[in-house]
Amino acid sequence: MKVSKLILALVIFMTLTANAQVSKQPGTFEAGENTFLLNGKPFLVRAGEIHFPRIPREYWEQRIQMCKAMGMNTICIYLFWNFHEQKPDQFDFTGQKDVAEFVRLIQKNGMYCIVRPGPYACAEWDMGGLPWWLLKKSDIQVRTKDDTYFMERSINYLKQVGKQLAPYQIQNGGNIIMVQVENEYGVFGNDIAYMGKVRDAVRASGFDKVQLFRCDWSSNFFKYDVDGVYTALNFGAGSNIEQQFQKYKEIYPKAPLMCSEYWTGWFDYWGRAHETRSISSFIGSLKDMLDRQISFSLYMAHGGTSFGQWGGSNAPPFGAMVASYDYNAPINEAGLPTDKFYAVRDLMKNYLNPGETIPEPPVNYPAISIPQIRFEETASLFENLPKANTSETIKSMEAFDQGWGRILYRTQLPESKTAFKLKITELRDWANIYVNGKLIGNLDRRKDENTIEIPAVKKGDVLDILVEAMGRVNYGKTIIDRKGITEKVEMLVASNTTNLTNWEVFNFSVDYDFQKNLKFKPQKANGPAWYKASFDLKSTGDTYIDMSSWGKGMVWVNGYNLGRYWKVGPQQTLYMPGCWLKKGKNEIIILDLETPTATQISGVTTPVLDKIVIDESLLHRKKGETLDLSAEAPVNSGSFIAGQGWKEVIFDKESEGQYFCFEALSSQNPKDQSSSMAEFELIGVDGLPINRSKWKIIYADSEEISVGNYSAEKIFDQQESTFWSTAWTVSKTPHPHHVVVNMDEIVKIKGFKYLPRTDKSTNGNVNSYRFFIKSSLFSIKK
DSSP, X not given: OHHHHHHHHHHHHHHHHHHHOOOOSOOOEEEOSSSEEETTEEEOOEEEEOOGGGSXXXXXXXXXXXXXXXXXXXXXXXXXXXXXXXXXXXXOOSGGGOHHHHHHHHHHTTOEEEEXXXXXXXXXXXXXXXXXXXXXXXXXXXXXXXXXXXXXXXXXXXXXXXXXXXXXXXXXXXXXXXXXXXXXXXXXOOOHHHHHHHXXXXXXXXXXXXXXXXXXXXXXXXXXXXXXXXXXXXXXXXXXHHHHHHHHHHHOTTSOOEEEEXXXXXXXXXXXXXXXOOHHHHHHHHHHHHHTTOEEEEETSBOOBXXXXXXXXXXXXXXXXXSBOOTTOSBXXXXXXXXXXXXXXXHHTXXXXXXXXXXXOOOOOOBOOEEEEEOOXXXXXXXXXXXXXXXXXXXXXXXXXXXXXXXXXXXXXXXXXXXXXXXXXXXXXXXXXXXTTEEEEEEEGGGTXXXXXXXXXOTTOEEEEEEEOOOOBOSSGGGOOOOEEEXXXXXXXXXXXXXXXXXXXXXXXXXXXXXXXXXXXXXXXXXXXXXXXXXXXXXXXXXXXXXXXXXXXXXXXXXXXXXXXXXXXXXOEEEEOGGGOOXXXXXXXXEESSOOSSSEEEEESSOOOOOOOOOGGGSSSOTTOEEEOTTOOOSEEEEOOSSSSOEEEEEEEEEEEEEEEEXXXXXXXXXXXXXXXXXXXXXXXXXXXXXXXXXXXXXXXXXXXXXXXXXXXXXXXXXTTOOEEOOSSXXXXXXXXXXEEEEEEEEEEEEEEEEOOSBSOOTTOBOEEEEEEESSOOEEEO
């Protein structure tokens, strides 16, 4: 009996050890025939992606353990180049940036690791992880072999990553089983030579043994191939798995199948509705993959927070990401399990290997509320100007060696006895306009605003333009996204145009050292200002700072930059990790570029991520507007075959114009009066897609924005998992449905491509249509 109990105990111990420990002995991992092979045996990758820069270091291990408790056996990580090399040749892999320690913690907790080093990442991170200082080179090109400076800096960065992580390849006794080469390059280009150079740089950096891979979408992965690099696909919740891998299996019949980014949710933009993905659609496609023995990585398993200045943006159209990267992921922003977490955990229990168990989740960190804090000290922005730079012409933020934050441009105006228009060309991204210290109004890049009316002025009156950078574009061709004002500022007086010159320029850093040295006074603020207060805590814990009474700005607590806030929502709280708070006295500093309705904050235990101030100016149909096509002749009409995937239409003859209108006459389901579209491309006469970077929606008869982000610009946002949909909750309209686009230039085309929504739903999928194109704007009646 004692022997039996001893054997039983030994078996239990060995099982627990197997679950808790990844061997530190050298091993192998490779893409074999129709399966991955770990030490020569079939292995299904069940990965969860988490980003260590978005998680306080003190919480790293808890987040790793949460992923394991969800049934994952691997952690997938990005490195962001600009996080580690904020100035050229000044690399930092310490403290919060100690990626090697993060990988060691993954191995300590019995999990493998997939590394995605870049140089380009995306991830809704400022400039997709590329460092801002690249933009100081006026003719910089990125993600191409043709710019030697970009390639040299990329190779140098990858060498530094290799020094940190190459020792942890599985072949060296570590836990890194795969390393990615670049990221989703098929959306950007198809330069095999460039991808080959990045592959070679990754190998030369020390990743000379590990399995390399690249990832793309099912619609573009076949545009190029890279020798020695395995190909994985990315797609989102609710996808038709057979459809996603259909072409892949034709091209790579013997390759194992993997979804390297299975999007569990989505990210949020300022001023747009909070994004969610249902548990049922998410779990449905995940189960389909498990049933087919398809490896996957949940993007995101836990999103975390884009603290400080790190949140990125997308264009076209321009939209900046909120600070929260909660992502509607299974593990929420504060590391707590959600219903989606338990749904994954319950599903995984049915697909474990013999002897494998799923551990219980770790204990949650405590949450606290903080009573109301009032701000008594302020520091006026105009009374705390840093030392000025001077410039004859307007220049970008980068030209003044500034990476992030706010920048103030000041000049003296010539006389104008009448009101005039001030035009700012290439404002990046949001600005307050002042004359002699009086606020005239603001301009917003999201709305394509570039002109404001100014009252009559005397010679020598002072013009101030305070610009906030809201995150560099992290995706697509518009990633070269300098901040501030990048071209010119003009006075438009009657028929005369004056280019304004002789600028004083003031640069406001996001670093805490800049904020703490301001001159605070016990007075009320008038205009943009910093607000400072202290508060005492008897105990610490995670909390959310309620910013709902504030305007637009940034928050620092105990020297930590919590990120941006903006009253437009949908995010109204900022996550405050308890590990950054102290028992006793704590400090909070808030920079507000507007005027808060109440100068107070409190800490709440529940985040507010879905309270939006709906701005009807962002809609593409003003009240009373109607599109009139009665005098127009379509250049093409027809019907689409039902089903998913791109639909291509080639015209009988070439057409040209600056404006086009797509008219949906009916849906595949005759009873369905809605229309939807994931992506729309025009085919140039050379057979290539027309550049969409300057496209703008002029008119859309209906858009669903009350329960999600389904606005019309989704048809060219280069994100196949998002889509335009006509309203289905309120203000429903019957067919026909229209979208009108201004392409900003005359183009010649021979056809178009239409992509229906890519989830399993067919609601709104277009059947019959008409297509119009012309050089002048279509008639829109009011």
